[in-house]
Each structure stands twice: as C-alpha cells, then as structure tokens.
Amino acid sequence: MASKDLTTRTISRVGGHDLPIAVLAVVFFGPIMGVVDWRLFAVLVLVRALVWVLHARALLSPVRAYERAGERPADALLLAADGALQRFPSRFLAGYAGGWGASVALGLILGAQGFPEALQVGRSERALGWLLVGVLVLTEIVATMPIIVRVHERFHTELTRALLERRLRARRPVTKVWRRLLVVFVGLILAVMTLVAAIFGKRQIDDERVRVLEREQALVAGAALVLRRSPGEGEGEGEASQAALEAMLGEALDPSLRVVSAAELERRLGAERWLSAEDHGYGLALGPRSEEAVSREQLAVLDAPGGRVLAAAAVGDGRWVLGEVELDEDLGMLLIVLFGLGGFATIPVTITLLPLIRSVTEPLEAIDTVTRRVVEAGELGTLERVVALRNDEVGRLAEGFNGMLDVLEALTAAAVRVAKGDLRVDFEHPGELYDAFRGMVERLREVVSQIRETALELASAAAEIQAITQEQEAAAEQQSTRMKEISATVDGLAESAVDISERAAGVLTDADQAAGATQAAEARIVALGEQAAGIGELLLRIRDIADRSDLLALNGSLEATRAGEAGRGFALVAAETRRLAERVSATVNDVRGMLGDIEGASAAAVTATADSLSRSQSTADGARSISGVTQQQGEDTRTVSRALVRVTEGVSSSAVATSQTRAAAEGLRAQAEALEAITRQFEVD
Incomplete structure (x- = not known):
C-alpha cells in the first residue's frame, strides 16, 4: 500500500488540476468576459470544490473500508472496492463536470438578475457565456479522465491481482478503446474550436x-x-x-x-x-x-x-x-456558422483520426480475439498470426504475441508426441516454461520405466504364486482324500469297539453262568478261548488302525507345516489325532494282555476244572474291564471321527481358498502383462 490512501491521492491530484482551472475560470468569466460577478463566481466555485470533494469521498468509501481491513480482507470487501473503482470515473466526472456547469450557469443567472449588482452584459455575452459552459464541461470531462485513470491504475492493479489470487471474478463492462480515444480527440477539438469561436465572437461584438x-x-x-x-x-x-x-x-x-x-x-x-x-x-x-x-x-x-x-x-x-x-x-448566424463549421470539422477530423485509432486498436482486437479462442475454445493450431505493419509499440506487441503462439504451438506438438508415447521430446530453449516441460517429460520417462520394471516383476511373482497355489491345491485335494479314508477307518474302529463291548458283555454272561454249571463251563471256556483268539485278531486290527492313524496324523502335521498359516488349525487336529491313536495303541496292548490271561485261564480250566468257578469269576471281571475299556475306546473313536470331519471340512475350505488364490494370481499375471505391453508403447530411448 502507498503511504497515502487512495482517496487522499485522488483528491490531491484532481485538486491540483482543479485549482488553476478554477482561477482561470473566475478571471475569464469575470473580468475578461464580464458575464458574471467575479466575487460571487469565486464563492460558487469554492462551494463546487467542496461538493466534489465530498462526492469523491462518498464514492471511494468501499475502497477506504478495504484499506482499513488489513492484510486479509474479506472477499466481499475486495469485490466492493473493485466495483467502486469501476464506477468512480463515470459517476465522479458526471458530478464534477455538472458542478462546473451548475456554478457557471448559476453565476450567469444571478448576474442577469442584477445580483449582487447589475452587470453591463448584453445578450451576446450571455449567449457566449452559455456556450462556454458547454466548453468548460466538455473540457473538464476530457481532461480529468486521464488523471483519475492514472491515479487509480496502480492501486486497481494490486486489487485485481488480489482478486485473481482468490479466484474471484469481478465484473468488467465491455468498452472499446477506439471509441474512447475518438470521443477524447473529437471532444478536445470541439472544445478548442468552440473556445476560439467564443473569443472571436466576443471580439467581433466589441468591434461592432x-x-x-x-x-x-x-x-x-x-x-x-x-x-x-x-x-x-x-x-x-x-x-x-x-x-x-x-x-x-x-x-x-x-x-x-x-x-x-x-x-x-x-x-x-x-x-x-x-x-x-x-x-x-x-x-x-x-x-x-x-x-x-x-x-x-x-x-x-x-x-x-x-x-x-x-x-x-x-x-x-x-x-x-x-x-x-x-x-x-x-448571434444566431454566428452560432449557426460556429456549430456548422464545428460539425463539418468533426467529419474530416473523424475521418483522419478514426483510421489512426483503428490502426492502433485493430491489432489489439485481433490479439483479444485470438486470446479468447485459446482460452474459451482451446484452439491453437488453426489460429492465424496477428499482422504487424509497423515497428512501434503495437507492432512489437503483435510480434511478441505471435512468438508466444509459436511457443504454445511447439509445446502443443510436443505434448501430442508425448500423448502418442514418444518420450524422446527435448527442448533447447531456456525459460521456466521449457524447464517445466522438460522436467515433466523426464519424470514421465522415469515413471514409465519404473512401471515397466514393476509390471515385469509383478508378472513373475504372479506366475510363482500361481505355481505354488496349484501345488497347494493338489496337496489339499490329496489331504482331503486321506482325511476321508482316516475318517472311514475311525468309523470302522468305533464299530469294532462296539462289537468288542457287546462280546465282553457276552463273556461276562458266560462267566456268570459258568459259576452254576461247571460242565457247561468247559465247553464255554473252549468257546471263550476261540472268542479270545478272535478278539486277539480284532485287537491286531485295532492296533494296525491306531498305527495308521498315528502315521496319518504325522503326515497331517507335515502338510500343516507346509501350508503355513492356513494349516495351523489342521496341525492342531493332527496332533490330537496322534494322541488318540497312541491311547488306542495303549488300550490295545492292555486288552492283548487280558486276552493272554483269558487264554491261560482257558487252558488251565481245561486241565483244572476245579478252579473253574474262580476262573469264571476272573473271566467275568476281565470281561467287565474289557467292556469299560471298549466303551471308552468307542467314545474316543467317535471324538476322533468328529475331529476328522472338521479337519476334512477345513481341508476342503483351504482347497477352495487355494483355487481362488490361483485364479487371482492368474488375473494378476494377465494385468501385469497388459501393463507391460502398454509401457512398451512408450519410446523412452
């Protein structure tokens, strides 16, 4: 911000222009023309100055509010200040020029009425005075406008930059430079001609x-x-x-x-x-x-x-x-001639000035048209270059604009090549824009190379994952088959245990009956020996099943170890199965010992029937023991069966998950191969 606020600077600059004009107006309309009382007119001019100062302060009040807001003013203050600066020239000049016209007109009216004293002013002087009112108003409008524009230019530029930084869109009325220049030139010429004609008319009247x-x-x-x-x-x-x-x-x-x-x-x-x-x-x-x-x-x-x-x-x-x-x-004829000459004079002046002004504004309009086509429609390749006929400021601006279009076209062509996969684009021109483009292309090369390497690595990893999952899927299917076999074996073991329990009950019955009939005991004992031999064979089968269960549990543990985290639950089941198999083996050993006792007892019973009663009792006790053991074995076997069912279900689920993993690995490998094929389209080297 400047040391002074914008309102003070505006009033100071306009006041510096207004003061000499006011002094000249008082002298010219007073002592020279004699159409007003100079003392009264001086008071009117002073009042007019106070009015335009207050008017300027009122119009710039949003600007002062923005200046008082500090470093981060609100968006509404920014927009209000911008709107005030946009409206200020037209509204202020209307009041400022109107103040001049009103003060001179009031001085003429009061002078004609004899206030403060009668003036020796004729109709011709009064007519010229009214004519000069228009000259003064027109001159002040034309002369004050550049002063206001110059004073506000720097501040308005900073304000507009702040609007752009905040992405705020301010309204800008559409104007034409050539129209403003033509109005200024024609207005100045008409004002000068009218002033000269008024002075000449006054001289002619005095001479007459x-x-x-x-x-x-x-x-x-x-x-x-x-x-x-x-x-x-x-x-x-x-x-x-x-x-x-x-x-x-x-x-x-x-x-x-x-x-x-x-x-x-x-x-x-x-x-x-x-x-x-x-x-x-x-x-x-x-x-x-x-x-x-x-x-x-x-x-x-x-x-x-x-x-x-x-x-x-x-x-x-x-x-x-x-x-x-x-x-x-x-003065009718004089005014007719004056305005006629003025009107006719504007024709050659306009004819002379308009081509000159248009020669300045047409390249600017061409630049504006091209710029709008670039910004709004994105056109670039079909744009025509702005023609520069002279080596002045406008010509150099057109040449610079054409050079900028050349730069944009070169960058666009390079971007098209990059879009087609050619990353071998390079620029030798210096500058931030070229540096940024070169940096973008270089980073794109690095990214493409990294993507290509990553795609290759990803495809290789996907192939390995697919192979591993295929092996796991086959192992899971094999394990599932084994679990089904183990489950069937355990079911058979459970049925055998039930059968053993039933037979032990029969042995118990026979032993009880042997106590009452020794004669029948011998035959029963023989039958019992035969049954004991069958039980021995059954125990061998149970022992074989238990050994196989132990081996199967060991294999399950190994497979669970190979499956890693997915086989942890299966490892627990295999360990439990192994423990159950060991318990079954121990029980079978016990039963085998008991069967040996039964066989020895049977042999002794044959040779010593005297001991049949006691032997029968012993047999009954052994049968009871066998019945309890076989019942426990049945329960344990059923538990193992249920565990095997769960293990089988887990293995099946693992097989399904492995199949899904294999399918995902196949899709990942396909995507990696497609990505690598895309990166091959870029020409990096």
Whole structure:
C-alpha cells in the first residue's frame, strides 16, 4: 500500500488540476468576459470544490473500508472496492463536470438578475457565456479522465491481482478503446474550436460596438456642427426655419438623430446605466454620471443590456444633437456558422483520426480475439498470426504475441508426441516454461520405466504364486482324500469297539453262568478261548488302525507345516489325532494282555476244572474291564471321527481358498502383462 490512501491521492491530484482551472475560470468569466460577478463566481466555485470533494469521498468509501481491513480482507470487501473503482470515473466526472456547469450557469443567472449588482452584459455575452459552459464541461470531462485513470491504475492493479489470487471474478463492462480515444480527440477539438469561436465572437461584438459608437459619434458631431452654423446663415428666419433645418439635417444624416435640450439629455442618461465609450471593451466600469456628461460638448455611451448605443454633441445654445440606435448583436448566424463549421470539422477530423485509432486498436482486437479462442475454445493450431505493419509499440506487441503462439504451438506438438508415447521430446530453449516441460517429460520417462520394471516383476511373482497355489491345491485335494479314508477307518474302529463291548458283555454272561454249571463251563471256556483268539485278531486290527492313524496324523502335521498359516488349525487336529491313536495303541496292548490271561485261564480250566468257578469269576471281571475299556475306546473313536470331519471340512475350505488364490494370481499375471505391453508403447530411448 502507498503511504497515502487512495482517496487522499485522488483528491490531491484532481485538486491540483482543479485549482488553476478554477482561477482561470473566475478571471475569464469575470473580468475578461464580464458575464458574471467575479466575487460571487469565486464563492460558487469554492462551494463546487467542496461538493466534489465530498462526492469523491462518498464514492471511494468501499475502497477506504478495504484499506482499513488489513492484510486479509474479506472477499466481499475486495469485490466492493473493485466495483467502486469501476464506477468512480463515470459517476465522479458526471458530478464534477455538472458542478462546473451548475456554478457557471448559476453565476450567469444571478448576474442577469442584477445580483449582487447589475452587470453591463448584453445578450451576446450571455449567449457566449452559455456556450462556454458547454466548453468548460466538455473540457473538464476530457481532461480529468486521464488523471483519475492514472491515479487509480496502480492501486486497481494490486486489487485485481488480489482478486485473481482468490479466484474471484469481478465484473468488467465491455468498452472499446477506439471509441474512447475518438470521443477524447473529437471532444478536445470541439472544445478548442468552440473556445476560439467564443473569443472571436466576443471580439467581433466589441468591434461592432466600437464601430457603431464611432459612427454615431461622428454623425452627431457633424449634425451639431451644422446646427451651430445655421443661426448665422439664416438669422431672422425664426423658429420655423430652424425646425426646417433640423428636419433637413435629420433626413440627410440619420433618422435616429434628433435635437434635445440639456435637461432631456440629462434625464435620458439618468434613466439607464451606460458604459462610456472609453470602457466599452471591459464591461464593468460605468459611464460618467449624467451631470458630468452634459458638461462635455460630446459623449458616446453604450447600453449593453438593452443593446443600444447613444451619442450626443452640444450645439452650443443649450441644445444637443442626440443619436440613439440599437445594436445588431444577433448571434444566431454566428452560432449557426460556429456549430456548422464545428460539425463539418468533426467529419474530416473523424475521418483522419478514426483510421489512426483503428490502426492502433485493430491489432489489439485481433490479439483479444485470438486470446479468447485459446482460452474459451482451446484452439491453437488453426489460429492465424496477428499482422504487424509497423515497428512501434503495437507492432512489437503483435510480434511478441505471435512468438508466444509459436511457443504454445511447439509445446502443443510436443505434448501430442508425448500423448502418442514418444518420450524422446527435448527442448533447447531456456525459460521456466521449457524447464517445466522438460522436467515433466523426464519424470514421465522415469515413471514409465519404473512401471515397466514393476509390471515385469509383478508378472513373475504372479506366475510363482500361481505355481505354488496349484501345488497347494493338489496337496489339499490329496489331504482331503486321506482325511476321508482316516475318517472311514475311525468309523470302522468305533464299530469294532462296539462289537468288542457287546462280546465282553457276552463273556461276562458266560462267566456268570459258568459259576452254576461247571460242565457247561468247559465247553464255554473252549468257546471263550476261540472268542479270545478272535478278539486277539480284532485287537491286531485295532492296533494296525491306531498305527495308521498315528502315521496319518504325522503326515497331517507335515502338510500343516507346509501350508503355513492356513494349516495351523489342521496341525492342531493332527496332533490330537496322534494322541488318540497312541491311547488306542495303549488300550490295545492292555486288552492283548487280558486276552493272554483269558487264554491261560482257558487252558488251565481245561486241565483244572476245579478252579473253574474262580476262573469264571476272573473271566467275568476281565470281561467287565474289557467292556469299560471298549466303551471308552468307542467314545474316543467317535471324538476322533468328529475331529476328522472338521479337519476334512477345513481341508476342503483351504482347497477352495487355494483355487481362488490361483485364479487371482492368474488375473494378476494377465494385468501385469497388459501393463507391460502398454509401457512398451512408450519410446523412452
């Protein structure tokens, strides 16, 4: 921000222009033109200055609010300040020029009404005064506009930059530079021509008044000289001859001439305010008083408001020759000629200035058109270059703009090549734009290379994953088959245990019956021996199943270890199965020992029936023990069966997951191969 706020700087610069104009206007309209009272006009001009200062402050109040807001003003303050600066020139100039027109017009009106005192101003001066009001208003509009633009330019530029940084869009009225320049030039020319014409008209009016005064003064002087000689030549002829002589003089010289007495002349001079002939060119000094005028032998005075000239010459006998004529100060023809010439003058001026102005603005309009096509439609390759006919500021601007288009086209062509996969683009020109483009292409090369390497690595990893998952899928299927076999074996083991339990119950019954019938005991014992032999075979089968279960559990543990995290649950099941198999083996060993006892008892029973009762009791106890063990074995076997079912389900789920993993790996490998194929389209080297 500048040291002074914008309002103070605006008032200072406009005031610096306004002060000398005000002094010149007071002097010109007052003492020089005489159309206003200079003291009254000075007061009006001062009041006008105070009004335009207050008007300027009111119009710039949003700008002052923005300046007081600090470093981060609100968006609304930014937009309000920008709008105030946009509206200020037109609104301020309307009030400023209107103030000049109102002050001069009010001075003319009050002067015509005799306030503060009557002015010797004729119709011609008043007409010229009103004409000069238009000149002053037009001149002030044309002259003050550049001052305002210059004062606001820097501040408005900073404000607009702040709007752009915040992505705020301010309204800008559409204007034409050539129209403004044409209005300024034509306005200045018309103002100068009107001012010169007004000064020339004033001079012509003054010269005409002097000519009429001198003519009337010569006429009355000649008539007075004739009348002074008439009494000697025609003495005795009486008053009739004198009247005839006066009539003859009047008809011969001028019908406006007449002979009056000194008293009548004094009354005539006292009835109006006249200007003396000596002061006819200044317009403020009053003519001589009537009593002083009649003391002279000759006088000539002017009634400017009435548009009359009065000349008188003393005859010498108390009579005066009086001549009074009305001035022909009709400015109608002068104004017609003035405005006609001014209107006709604007035609060649416009014809001369318009091509010159258009030669400046047409390249700017062409640049504006091209810029809009680039920004709004994105066109670039089909744009025509702006033609530069001269090596001036506009020509150099056009050449620079064409160079910028060349740069943009080169970058666009390079971008098209990059879009097609050619990353071998390079620029030798210096500058931030080229550096940024080179950096972008270089980073794109690196990214493409990294993507290509990553795609190859990803494809290789996907192939490995696919192979591993295929092996896991096959192992899972094999494991599932084994689990089904183990489950079937365990089910058979459970059924055998039930059968053993039932047979042990039969043995118990037989042992109980043997206590009552020794004879039958022998046969029963033989049968029992046979049954014990069958039980031994069954125990061998159970032992074989238990060994196989242990081996199967060991294999399951190994497969679970190979499966890693997915086989952890299966490892637990395999360990439990192994423990159950070991328990079954231990139980089988126990049963085998018992069967050995049964066989020994049977042999002893054959040889010693005396001990059959006790042996039968022992057999019954053994049968009870076998029944309990086989029941426990049945429960354990059913538990193992249920665990195997769960393991089988887990293996099946693992197989499904492995299949899904294999499918995902196949898709990943396909995507990696497609990505690598895309990167091969870029030409990096």
